Amino acid sequence: MLTAEEGRKIELMYQSVMALPLGQWLVESAGYAESSVYWEDPETGILCRCRPDKIIPEFHWIMDVKTTADIQRFRTAYYDYRYHVQDAFYSDGYRAQFGEIPTFVFLVASTTAECGRYPVEIFMMGEDAKLAGQREYR
Known part of the structure; x- marks a missing residue:
């Protein structure tokens, strides 16, 4: 059961996501939420599975939602949390x-309000990060 305060916070976070045009597009686009993808790894023959938060098949986008207390730290901490590995694994x-x-993106919402809103950013990793992620999960 959510408290009234928690409900208000979630509503403000949602409004913050929807105020960002790409955030709104990601949320409102037709797609599959929490659907598993299975495949056999061509190098190992191992059956693999991932479960993206959302797949937008018409445009071949994958979205994963993250929350963070410090959105500035997220920019430099994705290696610490192995998000580059997640990106590579899901994309593969x-x-x-x-x-x-x-196209794999992280929709990141801060849990700390600034100026009455919760900062929201869309992060897309570069090719170097993806390659590092592939090396780590192999």
Whole structure:
């Protein structure tokens, strides 16, 4: 059961996401939420699974939602939390299953309000981070 205060916080966080045009597009686009993707790794033959927060198949986008107390720290801490590994693994799985290279993004919402809003940013990792992630999960 949510308290009234928790409900207000969630509503403000949602409004903050929707105030960002790309955030609104990610939330409102047709797609599959929490759907598992299975594939056999071509190098190892191991059955793999990932479960993205949302897949937008029409445009080959994968979104994962994260919250953080410090959105500035998220920019430099994704290696610490191995988010680059998640990006690479999910992207490789999508490609194996659907034959397309997806655009993988993290929709990150701060849990700390600033000026009456919760900061929201969309993060897309560079190719170097993806390659490092592939090396780590192999």
